[in-house]
Amino acid sequence: MRPVNERVTFRAWRARLNPAPLPPWLGDALGGVVLGLLFLPSPLAVLAPLPLAVLHRRLARSAGGRAALGHAFVFALAFFSAHLAWLPASMADVLGPLGGLLTVLVLPAAALTWAAPLALTRVAFGPRTLLALPFAWVLLEALRTQGPLAFPWGAPGYALTQTPLAQLASVGGVSLLTLLVTGTASVLASPGGGRPPVLLAGLAVWGAGLVWGRQVTPPLAPAPxxxxxxxxxxxxxxxxxxxxxxxxxxxxxxxxxxxxxxxxxxxxxxxxxxxxxxxxxxxxxxxxxxxxxxxxxxxxxxxxxxxxxxxxxxxxxxxxxxxxxxxPFGESLPFSGVLGVxxxxxxxxxxxxxxxxxxxxxxxxxxxxxxxxxxxxxxxxxxxxxxxxxxxxxxxxxxxxxxxxxxxxxxxxxxxxxxxxxxxxxxxxxxxxxxxxxxxxxxxxxxxxxxxxxxxxxxxxxxxxxDVSATRTPFVRYGDWVVWGSVLTLLIATLHPGHRRPGRPLCLTAAPAPEAGPDDG
CATH class of the missing domain: 3.60.110.10 (Carbon-nitrogen hydrolase)
Structure with missing residues (x-):
């Protein structure tokens, strides 16, 4: 009996040294808070692809739509809670405590505008989720500018506002910047993201954008x-x-x-x-x-x-x-005909x-x-x-x-x-x-x-x-071509599903998710 007692004692001792794993939502929340703290007005917003890469990997490895929705919602709620922390406080100053409390409802509503489309992307594209996510981000941010509840605060592309890469907005607007930020997140999240060729390709894109941004920016000159x-x-x-x-x-x-x-x-x-x-x-x-x-x-x-x-x-x-x-809710009362009561x-x-x-x-x-x-x-x-x-x-x-x-x-x-x-x-x-x-x-x-x-x-x-100007940029001429290009890309990907060769994972293809486990939300 002595060896059995020793074995039991050892297991109990090991359990004390290895506490139960943290709940999976905690990692999602931490990633969202980090993104919220990095984001505007911080100059560190350029690091936004890093926490977004964690989200992309979680989405791609989710067991299905329900798990993906949970990961995305917790991440987005944490992000908007940090990014919009000023909103309830400012409204409480103006409208009183009740006004501040009601404003808190904006946070889960904003989070849902991220979470639902991202989870839908996971359902629609399965193993090609990482490839589809950047284009889905462009589309969902475009949709957030529409309708009586339009609220485009926090779009990922604004992370590049204080960098030379912001000059790309003259070509494709903030949508092109969003595509760059979220595309980089998918590359970092992919199984091949740590491989030198992939990292070099990503660095080359960012480097070219930085060089071009600096070249097109002229020296300061007096304005007349x-x-x-x-x-x-x-x-x-x-x-x-x-x-x-x-x-x-x-x-x-x-x-x-x-x-x-x-x-x-x-x-x-x-x-x-x-x-x-x-x-x-x-x-x-x-x-x-x-x-x-x-x-x-x-x-x-x-x-x-x-x-x-x-x-x-x-x-x-x-x-x-x-x-x-x-x-919304400041100068307009959306759906007042239905919600008037x-x-x-x-x-x-x-x-x-x-x-x-x-x-x-x-x-x-x-x-x-x-x-x-x-x-x-x-x-x-x-x-x-x-x-x-x-x-x-x-x-x-x-x-x-x-x-x-x-x-x-x-x-x-x-x-x-x-x-x-x-x-x-x-x-x-x-x-x-x-x-x-x-x-x-x-x-x-x-x-x-x-x-x-x-x-x-x-x-x-x-x-x-x-001064004044008569220049017409590509964005002025062609508008939201990045949005329409993203829609077309997603449609093509939906109509023509790709195939993987056994034993050869693609760079932007997620690793198979386990049937069940703590990461499945």
């Missing part, structure tokens, strides 16, 4: 035109309690002060800077009296409709651009009884201000590359973003918004003038470089240099 960016730093909570003409006077005084040293080609006020439409008799004479072409945010002047608008003013009103993409008590609890959706704009209007043709994005619209592309195709020689990021509070939200908007300048090769209520007010040149940036939260008016 002058704009005045006006940052009123008005507390948004005061605006919510009721608009007053005091806000209007603040912007008038700041603009006059900035024009004393000399004339300017353009003055830009932020979103909702004026409580009155620019065409209102109580506002237009004062705006005209500034003696400078002006672009400002103000309420729309369509009777019976609440609109968030931008006006061009030069002697008179030269044009109006209404905000076309409204912030739910909205009513929630809005009442938030002290917003009677609130309704704004009327979205339907038309693109390039605002004419002498020889300037401004394509305007109002706040949230700056994360939708298609809008800036449409404006340039319609003749815009300058991009302008007017915003009120004071709603974001002091968290990372305003910085994320600003960094994403930088790609619009690269995609179109246009100067981008940005005026925010409390920031970020800045000038971005056609290569995405920040030429000027005002201090956040400071009230002031800033004279800045800019």
């Amino acid at each position: 035109r002058t704009a005045v960016l006006v940052q009123g730093a008005i507390d948004p909570r005061l605006k919510a309690r009721g608009r007053t003409l005091d806000e209007f006077r603040v912007y008038l005084d700041l603009t006059r002060g900035a024009l004393r040293p000399g004339a300017a080609d353009l003055a830009v006020w932020p979103e909702t800077a004026s409580p009155l439409p620019a065409s209102d008799p109580g506002a237009l004479p004062a705006l005209r009296g500034l003696g400078v072409p002006l672009l400002l945010g103000a309420p729309g002047d369509v009777p019976g409709q609440a609109r968030n608008s931008a006006y061009g003013v030069d002697g008179g009103v030269t044009g109006r651009q209404d905000k076309r993409v409204l912030v 739910l909205y009513t008590p929630v809005l009442r609890s938030l002290g917003m009884a009677g609130s309704t959706s704004l009327t979205p704009g339907r038309l693109l209007n390039v605002l004419l201000l002498r020889d300037l043709r401004a394509g305007v994005s109002i706040c949230y619209e700056s994360v939708f590359g298609s809008l800036s592309r449409q404006a340039v195709r319609a003749g815009a020689n300058l991009l302008v973003v007017i915003s009120n990021d004071a709603w974001f509070g002091r968290g990372a939200g305003a910085e994320q918004h600003f960094q994403m908007g930088r790609l619009r300048a690269i995609e179109t090769r246009r100067f981008l003038l940005r005026a925010g209520n409390d920031g970020v007010s800045a000038v971005i040149d056609p290569w995405g470089r920040v030429r000027f940036r005002a201090p956040r939260g400071e009230r002031g008016a800033y004279r800045v240099a800019f």
